Amino acid sequence: MELSRLLAELADGDFHSGEALGSALGVSRTAIWKQLQKLEDIGLAVESVKGRGYRLPGGFCALNADAIQCSLNPTAKAFLSSLQIEQQINSTNTLLAERARSGDGVSGAVCVAEQQTAGRGRLGRQWISPFGRNLMFSLLWEFQNGAAALEGLSLAVGLSVAEALTDLGVAGLGLKWPNDVLCEGRKLAGVLLEMQGDAAGRCQVIIGIGLNVSLPDDAPIDQAWTDLQRQGFVGSDRNHLLAALLNRLLPMLAEFEVAGFSGFQSRWQAYDALADEPAELRRGEEVVAGFCRGVAANGALRFETPSGTELVSGGEVSLRRRQSGS
Numbered sequence: 001m002e003l004s005r006l007l008a009e010l011a012d013g014d015f016h017s018g019e020a021l022g023s024a025l026g027v028s029r030t031a032i033w034k035q036l037q038k039l040e041d042i043g044l045a046v047e048s049v050k051g052r053g054y055r056l057p058g059g060f061c062a063l064n065a066d067a068i069q070c071s072l073n074p075t076a077k078a079f080l081s082s083l084q085i086e087q088q089i090n091s092t093n094t095l096l097a098e099r100a101r102s103g104d105g106v107s108g109a110v111c112v113a114e115q116q117t118a119g120r121g122r123l124g125r126q127w128i129s130p131f132g133r134n135l136m137f138s139l140l141w142e143f144q145n146g147a148a149a150l151e152g153l154s155l156a157v158g159l160s161v162a163e164a165l166t167d168l169g170v171a172g173l174g175l176k177w178p179n180d181v182l183c184e185g186r187k188l189a190g191v192l193l194e195m196q197g198d199a200a201g202r203c204q205v206i207i208g209i210g211l212n213v214s215l216p217d218d219a220p221i222d223q224a225w226t227d228l229q230r231q232g233f234v235g236s237d238r239n240h241l242l243a244a245l246l247n248r249l250l251p252m253l254a255e256f257e258v259a260g261f262s263g264f265q266s267r268w269q270a271y272d273a274l275a276d277e278p279a280e281l282r283r284g285e286e287v288v289a290g291f292c293r294g295v296a297a298n299g300a301l302r303f304e305t306p307s308g309t310e311l312v313s314g315g316e317v318s319l320r321r322r323q324s325g326s
Contacts, residue, residue, distance in 0.1 A: 003042075003087060004062060006035045007132075013059030015052040042088065042115060042131040060132060061237050063112055071243030079250035081108035088131070090118040092138035093194055093208040100140060100196060100204040108250065112137035112242060130219075134227075135211040135238055135245070141253045146200040150193070152261025152299020154179045154314065157191045157207055159268045160248040168244055170233055174273030177292070177301045178314050181211075182273050186226040188212055209245070213238060262297040269294045278322040279303075281312065289322060 005025055009016060018029040025032070036054060039046050047055050063085045072080065089095060092111040099109065115131040129136050143149050161181050162173045165188075174182040181189035189211040197203030212227035219225070228241075255263065269275065274292040281288045281303055293302035293309060300311040301319070 003035060003038060006032070006039070007056075007060055007062050010046075010054070010056045011060045011062060013055060013057065015049065015055045017053035020053070044131055061239070062132070063114060063242070064239055067237075067239035068243050068246075071240050073247050076243075076247045076250040079108045079254060080110060080246065081106050082110065084109075084111040086111065086113040088115045088117065089113045091116055091208075092136060093192065093206045094118075096138045096140045096206045097194065097196060097204075100206070107140065107142045107253075109140040110137060110246065129210065130216065133215060134213045135209070135242055137242065138206055138208045139246075139249060139253075140204055140206050141257075142202065142204050143257060144202055146198060146203055147195060148200075149257075149260065150195065150205060151313070152264070152295075153205065153207075153256060154191050154193050155268050155295065155299045156252055156256050156261055156264045157193070157209070157249065158189075159264055159271065160252045161189050161191070161209065161211070161245060162271050163267075164245045164248040165228075167248070168233070168241070170228065170231060172231065173271060175268060175271040176273050177295060177319055178299070178317075183226050183231050185273065186224045187221075188226055188228070188231075207249075211241075211245075213241070261299045265295060265297055265299075274319070274321060280320050280322045282318045282320070283316065292319070 006021065009021055009024055018032050021032045022029045036046050044056060044060070047057050065083050065085055068083060069077070084095075086092070086095070092113050095111050096109060113129075113136050116129045116136050155175070155178060158175050158179055158181050162175055165173055165181075170183065172184040173188075174185070176182055179191040179193075180187055181191075189209060192208040194206045194208070195203055196206075212225060214229040215225070215227045252264075272292070272294060275294060277292055279290060279292050281290065288303075288305060290303050290305040293304050295301055296311055300313050303310045303312050
């Protein structure tokens with residue numbers, strides 16, 4: 001019996017007896033008990049009350065391909081080539097990269113998981129993902145002109161996430177170069193781009209996105225963070241949320257493939273969380289103080305220091321707001 005079938009029965013948040021669950025799923029009560037233990041093992045709190053049965057307090061909104069497809073607009077639906085849902089996986093980026101290498105991955109392929117066991121962010125950071133609490137997904141897109149055509153892509157992806165959340169009524173959003181989506185100054189989502197293929201020609205980009213939806217208070221994250229629940233977002237349906245993101249992301253990628261980042265520059269700067277703010281640019285052990293002055297048409301950061309304004313591209317570089325007095 002798959003966990004997804006048991007989760008579907010418990011999704012309403014009501015109590016269900018072991019006997020009723022066994023009857024609904026065609027298995028024994030012992031099999032149900034073993035599956036309930038697996039739910040506990042992956043971090044879902046199952047409440048058990050003698051004489052009433054089992055429930056998931058607050059219910060559970062499982063990822064569902066039909067529900068996601070129904071919420072896509074016609075334009076996004078036309079660009080979506082495949083949609084794959086995994087219960088537990090090491091990394092959605094890794095899965096799509098493997099598909100692309102085997103010749104099975106084409107533009108518009110999407111993989112989303114209830115939980116990643118080896119999710120990763122930029123600069124080798126781990127991306128925390130409790131089962132069913134967030135959105136972790138990857139999108140594969142093929143480009144014909146190599147790495148040079150990808151300048152500013154991570155910014156355009158972050159912009160699409162911010163605009164999709166704005167569409168849903170989330171307030172206080174900002175973007176931090178090159179790939180963070182913030183809310184009230186705290187990290188809400190991140191973007192990781194990985195490229196394979198010909199660096200000067202036909203290549204595939206796997207775009208990984210992690211969005212905090214409902215994290216536990218003790219989430220082991222080493223930076224200021226928030227999630228949609230803490231921001232008062234009442235939309236608990238992650239299927240509708242993912243569709244809203246894809247409604248922005250898929251058309252953006254088609255547009256970016258033709259025109260690059262320049263058409264998104266002004267829209268990105270409207271969300272710039274560090275515009276004209278004092279900041280620190282870190283390259284390994286080197287720390288440079290300056291001011292953020294927006295981004296160039298190719299997505300490079302305009303970073304002003306006493307010696308002039310430098311155009312900073314991506315790579316092993318991190319940016320943070322400079323605290324007063326530092």
